[in-house]
Amino acid sequence: xxxxxxxxxxxxxxxxxxxxxxxxxxxxxxxxxxxxxxxxxxxxxxxxxxxxxxxxxxxxxxxxxxxxxxxxxxxxxxxxxxxxxxxxxxxxxxxxxxxxxxxxxxxxxxxxxxxxxxxxxxxxxxxxxxxxxxxxxxxxxxxxxxxxxxxxxxxxxxxxxxxxxxxxxxxxxxxxxxxxxxxxxxxxxxxxxxxxxxxxxxxxxxxxxxxxxxxxxxxxxxxxxxxx
Numbered sequence: 001x002x003x004x005x006x007x008x009x010x011x012x013x014x015x016x017x018x019x020x021x022x023x024x025x026x027x028x029x030x031x032x033x034x035x036x037x038x039x040x041x042x043x044x045x046x047x048x049x050x051x052x053x054x055x056x057x058x059x060x061x062x063x064x065x066x067x068x069x070x071x072x073x074x075x076x077x078x079x080x081x082x083x084x085x086x087x088x089x090x091x092x093x094x095x096x097x098x099x100x101x102x103x104x105x106x107x108x109x110x111x112x113x114x115x116x117x118x119x120x121x122x123x124x125x126x127x128x129x130x131x132x133x134x135x136x137x138x139x140x141x142x143x144x145x146x147x148x149x150x151x152x153x154x155x156x157x158x159x160x161x162x163x164x165x166x167x168x169x170x171x172x173x174x175x176x177x178x179x180x181x182x183x184x185x186x187x188x189x190x191x192x193x194x195x196x197x198x199x200x201x202x203x204x205x206x207x208x209x210x211x212x213x214x215x216x217x218x219x220x221x222x223x224x225x226x227x228x
Contacts (some may be wrong), residue, residue, distance in 0.1 A: 012210040023199040030090040030192040041083040041091035048099040070101035093193035100171030111166045161208040172197040
């Protein structure tokens with residue numbers, strides 16, 4: 001590995017750690033900001049779905065931390081236990097954000113459709129791509145095509161991280177707009193929800209940057225082998 005790539009990879013890892021730490025501290029802060037309306041994350045989610053005319057999506061509790069997600073396959077908004085049961089600004093932000101994905105699904109939001117189409121490919125590719133890339137580098141002199149195959153597969157995972165950005169930002173924008181328009185939160189609670197979702201979105205930005213940088217690194221190796 002070149003020293004330039006190692007420095008870049010180290011910088012991205014550091015940035016990722018800093019943002020993750022900041023995100024954790026933000027959620028801890030806003031988890032202490034109790035909602036004046038007294039609604040739990042589950043209740044927030046159910047109301048947002050109802051207000052958007054979505055009747056076929058269930059809100060369920062899922063174990064673990066930061067396990068919140070929307071599953072388009074079975075139409076469920078899965079909220080971690082802390083979000084599902086708690087009544088604070090952080091829980092409201094996460095619950096509304098995941099419902100934002102349900103709204104995207106209901107209206108056929110094109111970026112979500114594209115990301116969903118890539119999920120099966122990325123799920124399979126993520127299990128093998130690193131081994132293919134490693135083997136490709138080791139065999140670069142005798143079988144450079146293997147590295148090219150790895151690059152193409154890794155490009156699909158990189159595309160997935162890029163497409164994820166508009167999906168996540170749009171879901172947050174829908175969540176915050178609904179929370180504000182329906183007067184669900186006080187001004188302080190709304191500001192906290194917005195800040196929490198802002199830092200959550202930045203984790204996806206760093207992931208995309210890291211994936212793009214890694215892809216370019218492997219492309220440079222392959223291009224260099226072709227010139228030699």
